[in-house]
Amino acid sequence: MPTLKTLQPGDEPLLEAFLWQHADTSMFLRSNCRAAGLLDEGARFQGTYVAAYINEAIVAVAAHFWNGMVIVQAPVHLAEVVQAAVTQSGRAIAGISGPAAQVEATKSVLGLSNRPTQLDESEILFSLTLADLQIPPALGAKQVQCRFPHSDELELLCEWCAAYNIEALGQKETSSLQPACRQIIEARQATSVHWVLVAENTLVSYSAFNAALPDIVQIGGVWTPPALRGKGYAKCVVAGSLLEARSHGVKRAILFTSDDKQAAQAVYRGIGFVPTGEKYGLVLFEG
Template identity: 35%
Template sequence: MIRPARLRDIAALDALLEARADSSMFLAVNHARGTPGMWVVGDPVAGVVQLAPSGYFLTQAEQVAPQDWAKLRRRLSARPCHGVNGPPEQVAAALDGLGLGRRAATLDRVEPLFGLDLADLAMPPGDTTLRPLAQADIGPLTPWRMAYLVEAMGNAPGPDTAASAAAQLGAMLTAGHARVLERDGQPVAMCNFNAALPHRVQVGAVFTPPELRGRGHGRRAVALMLQEARARGVLRAVLFAANEAAARAYQGIGFRRIGDYRLVLYTPAVLIGG
């Protein structure tokens, strides 16, 4: 059984997303905000999927029957989809169920998922300092964000990606989670929470320019950001590592591998059922 989520499902979704919290941060934040587009699976509720207003399909449903995928595909037919994210085996099922299995993706990558109880955070030494992203950073750091989108997310270089980079930095500024690491007043790295709840956060958008890598800047930026979050009462953090160097850096401050997460992105968006 699959149907749109209703008010009576709030408690069940709270319990489900808490039980699978480390791989459900995007869904959990959307649920906390009351973001539309969620469908519950099973009776009683055993899973949840969502085509978010952003156009990303998110899944935390281990078992979805073929007839339920068919129903969902009909209801969402011709809706644009920018990507499918979630545990790898669930993403594979969603791609088939939504009729996207044969569509060429800009990015299709399984990344190791890491978790850390912030009581176990290990602070690396250093004299660099962290500050919030500021309006004055948008212009100078847009090339950084553009490079991140090209390198980590598979975007093509060009004016569209540059515009997207600037817009994303603006959104980070509004959200208030992004941080810039400085040495002697000069930016050397940046990081962000791409999902945040009162007691749990997800780290994303960690970037150090190539010429400044190998000096521990990304590791220290993340550690300082998490130290700040811990002081506010955050208890746990999760993240995905795009490569082995990043994984080693995160393990160096206490993160431990807890699973995998699959990211499938489409640029431009593709149509569900097409």
């Protein structure tokens, strides 16, 4: 039987050594730990991490984060680490993410298989070695510009974030949505992990990294207003963000998207992303 331990500051190297073995499906865990450490005082990116140890090495981990998300990387002993993390944190559960099969198992372990969801998907995981990034002609010819947002553009990006959450994540348009999106956009602005595409002095598309490490980044939140779709803007903004990341030494990028989003898949394949063969699970519960 494994030994269970609630991770504390100082345990980061052992955690990273384990998660590195599952790098493509551990981006949120690795990035959140790097950003906020292993203390859990309820601040952004913090969570309660519980790991299973065998022979002093971590073999499974689950974390329950500040925003209610339970994130797993537990190829073994999943039930033990999930139950312990949720019990230790005392938080409500807003959703689950991690390798798709583990997410399904986590729903069952927590007795949430029948709880109503706003999103419940097993998504295709894509990867790109940035040396192989294919630059869209419009971006290469500087017909469009990819750059960090200006402060006076953040209000528009909050509106785009809300629209993305409604369309892509199934959220309802409630009074709390805009303030939550404002927090997201302001945090991304403060950490320089989002980009806009400009065509003829007009913002036309948006992309962000929802997890970032020195060697690898994860794309999230790609949004083009419906009236501007089909013009190649999404390819340009994602490629532009990855050019910037590559200039800072990042070697790889990953993302996940659902089977039925053929247009999104075409965008990503068009700049060099290929499926890894793994599936990533994402569940967001209603309410």
